Amino acid sequence: MAEHVTEPEDKQREAAPAGGVGIPDQGARFSRDGETEAEPRRPREAIFQLEKVVVSYGPKPAVRDVTFDVGRNEITALIGPSGCGKSTLIRCLNRMNDLIPGARVEGRVLYHGEDLYAPNVDAVEVRKRIGMVFQKPNPFPKSIYDNIAFGPRVLGRKQNLDETVERALTQAALWDEVKDRLKTNAFGMSGGQQQRLCIARCLAVNPDVILMDEPCSALDPISTGKIEDLMMELKREYSIVIVTHNMQQAARVSDKTAFFTVELASDDDHRTGRVVEFDDTEKIFTNPADSRTEAYVTGKVG
Amino acid sequence: MSAHGGAIGKAPASQRAKDTGFRLTMLACLGLSVGLLALLLYDVVKDGASHLTMDFLTSFGSISADKAGAEAAIWGTIWIMVVCAAFIVPVGVATAIYLEEYADHSRWWNRLIEVNIQNLASVPSIVYGILGLAFLVRGPLSLGPVVLAGGLCLGLLVLPVVIIASREAIRAVPPSIREGSLALGATQWQTIRRQVLPASIPGIATGVILALSRAIGETAPLIVIGAATVIAFNPEGLDSRFTALPIQIFDWISRASNDVNNYKPLAAAAILFLMILLLLMNSVAIWLRNRYEQKW
Numbered sequence: 001m002a003e004h005v006t007e008p009e010d011k012q013r014e015a016a017p018a019g020g021v022g023i024p025d026q027g028a029r030f031s032r033d034g035e036t037e038a039e040p041r042r043p044r045e046a047i048f049q050l051e052k053v054v055v056s057y058g059p060k061p062a063v064r065d066v067t068f069d070v071g072r073n074e075i076t077a078l079i080g081p082s083g084c085g086k087s088t089l090i091r092c093l094n095r096m097n098d099l100i101p102g103a104r105v106e107g108r109v110l111y112h113g114e115d116l117y118a119p120n121v122d123a124v125e126v127r128k129r130i131g132m133v134f135q136k137p138n139p140f141p142k143s144i145y146d147n148i149a150f151g152p153r154v155l156g157r158k159q160n161l162d163e164t165v166e167r168a169l170t171q172a173a174l175w176d177e178v179k180d181r182l183k184t185n186a187f188g189m190s191g192g193q194q195q196r197l198c199i200a201r202c203l204a205v206n207p208d209v210i211l212m213d214e215p216c217s218a219l220d221p222i223s224t225g226k227i228e229d230l231m232m233e234l235k236r237e238y239s240i241v242i243v244t245h246n247m248q249q250a251a252r253v254s255d256k257t258a259f260f261t262v263e264l265a266s267d268d269d270h271r272t273g274r275v276v277e278f279d280d281t282e283k284i285f286t287n288p289a290d291s292r293t294e295a296y297v298t299g300k301v302g
Numbered sequence: 303m304s305a306h307g308g309a310i311g312k313a314p315a316s317q318r319a320k321d322t323g324f325r326l327t328m329l330a331c332l333g334l335s336v337g338l339l340a341l342l343l344y345d346v347v348k349d350g351a352s353h354l355t356m357d358f359l360t361s362f363g364s365i366s367a368d369k370a371g372a373e374a375a376i377w378g379t380i381w382i383m384v385v386c387a388a389f390i391v392p393v394g395v396a397t398a399i400y401l402e403e404y405a406d407h408s409r410w411w412n413r414l415i416e417v418n419i420q421n422l423a424s425v426p427s428i429v430y431g432i433l434g435l436a437f438l439v440r441g442p443l444s445l446g447p448v449v450l451a452g453g454l455c456l457g458l459l460v461l462p463v464v465i466i467a468s469r470e471a472i473r474a475v476p477p478s479i480r481e482g483s484l485a486l487g488a489t490q491w492q493t494i495r496r497q498v499l500p501a502s503i504p505g506i507a508t509g510v511i512l513a514l515s516r517a518i519g520e521t522a523p524l525i526v527i528g529a530a531t532v533i534a535f536n537p538e539g540l541d542s543r544f545t546a547l548p549i550q551i552f553d554w555i556s557r558a559s560n561d562v563n564n565y566k567p568l569a570a571a572a573i574l575f576l577m578i579l580l581l582l583m584n585s586v587a588i589w590l591r592n593r594y595e596q597k598w
């Protein structure tokens with residue numbers, strides 16, 4: 001990873017330390033292999049700052065009261081019951097909700113201190129820096145090589161494409177499996193391979209942040225394990241936000257966790273999601289402040 | 303054995319009779335249509351097959367039936383089909399892209415356009431002939447009854463078919479592909495140009511071929527815009543006068559035949575040629591669809 005080529009626009013990343021930032025490594029359950037606390041701890045640097053974010057698709061909000069920070073080189077997990085607005089929120093972070101007619105975002109979403117929804121911000125520029133991996137693998141109907149090369153090509157980074165493709169596939173732990181069939185159609189891969197291909201595709205454009213919406217929900221435990229290892233590896237260079245329904249996964253990989261819940265309006269059954277608790281993952285899973293969080297993470301309610 | 307033991311046997315006789323009757327009726331309907339088609343084909347082949355020779359394909363029209371051929375009509379048809387294709391592909395695909403990818407369907411004018419395109423697909427072809435005559439041949443464009451006017455007129459006629467087929471092909475590309483592309487920082491146009499269009503080309507091509515195979519047999523609009531009937535030259539450009547296969551067939555059929563000059567076999571031969579062309583075009587369309595259609 002040391003030879004990773006950084007784009008001029010994200011120089012700041014070079015300064016980032018490898019390994020988790022600002023998380024005290026207590027409790028065997030949360031200790032991570034190969035991570036030493038020897039490095040001097042830096043102050044936690046926020047990539048995203050969400051302030052009272054409200055997202056609505058219609059007259060009533062789908063999710064509200066979202067206030068938390070996403071730190072550099074951290075994995076932030078969003079957990080909560082179905083329909084509480086996790087996908088809605090994560091799609092706000094790279095302005096994918098712009099594609100849905102009628103979707104509105106209120107409150108403040110700051111990215112490196114800059115308002116993501118300011119009128120002069122171009123959604124395309126945002127998405128170049130903030131990659132996304134979707135719940136269902138969505139490879140393009142092209143060769144494996146062209147899938148990875150698509151991003152660099154549309155961004156006009158056409159030099160050393162072969163190297164870029166190899167590096168992305170290596171980072172996504174897929175290179176050895178596919179290096180002999182780069183020209184074959186990606187639809188011939190297994191679901192787990194397709195998902196890692198989608199991750200590699202995202203890495204090939206060298207983003208700053210990677211958003212993952214239930215990336216493992218369609219995968220078997222072995223593929224899931226591979227992707228989790230991958231995330232642990234990737235957070236040295238990237239910041240990751242992941243939506244997951246898998247509590248163990250959130251506990252295993254994430255540094256911070258936001259727990260969402262869904263509230264039913266008494267008058268018209270409208271469901272609105274909101275963040276109940278945001279804290280260190282360890283705290284959320286061992287000693288949550290809110291009883292609803294505790295009930296959810298211990299499996300007492302669905 | 304349960305109480306239902308007897309129920310697995312045969313259905314009651316009355317039900318079986320209905321079932322058989324229904325099948326027979328359907329078979330009869332199928333047989334009727336296939337039989338009529340076969341009869342028609344037989345008639346055409348009987349009259350025309352012996353006339354469908356190289357000489358026939360490479361001679362111009364003539365008053366004398368043994369010397370007459372369809373060369374001018376074949377080249378005229380080729381010319382107007384090329385003009386037609388050159389018009390409907392860009393216009394049809396661009397319209398389909400607009401309607402599928404850009405148009406906000408909650409706006410009334412977009413819905414109006416959509417409904418109108420559906421309606422235009424079922425307007426009688428002669429109406430397009432009148433339109434062509436009023437706007438292309440005479441009127442604002444005043445092109446005269448030339449290749450360009452013929453091709454554009456047929457193009458207008460089949461444009462709705464192309465638009466509808468292209469829209470379906472574009473819509474068949476799953477939204478997840480667009481999202482995947484946009485999430486990488488591609489612009490909407492890059493996404494359309496590099497993901498959506500390549501994936502929908504087989505469907506679009508199929509639609510275009512089917513549209514052309516409808517246009518190639520159209521007679522009424524060409525008659526209305528004043529295509530020539532007997533011509534002794536091939537078109538040399540967009541501004542040449544032309545005739546076309548259906549016109550030539552119509553002309554031969556409507557001429558009075560006698561023992562010396564029997565035009566009917568000529569018409570049959572030309573019909574046969576047109577049908578072979580159509581069959582080829584439709585086969586290509588089916589082949590394209592089976593070979594290249596993307597399974598998602």
Ligand SMILES: Nc1ncnc2c1ncn2[C@@H]1O[C@H](COP(=O)(O)OP(=O)(O)OP(=O)(O)O)[C@@H](O)[C@H]1O
Pocket residue numbers: 057062080081082083084085086087088089100271273
């Ligand atoms: N495109 C949309 N248009 C309208 N409403 C939507 C849309 N997408 C989501 N919603 C609504 O927003 C609310 C939150 O949905 P969202 O998909 O964000 O939930 P989620 O937490 O991701 O659930 P899950 O865990 O099942 O994926 C739901 O009530 C849903 O009906």
Ligand SMILES: [Mg+2]
Pocket residue numbers: 086087088213
């Ligand atoms: Mg979701």
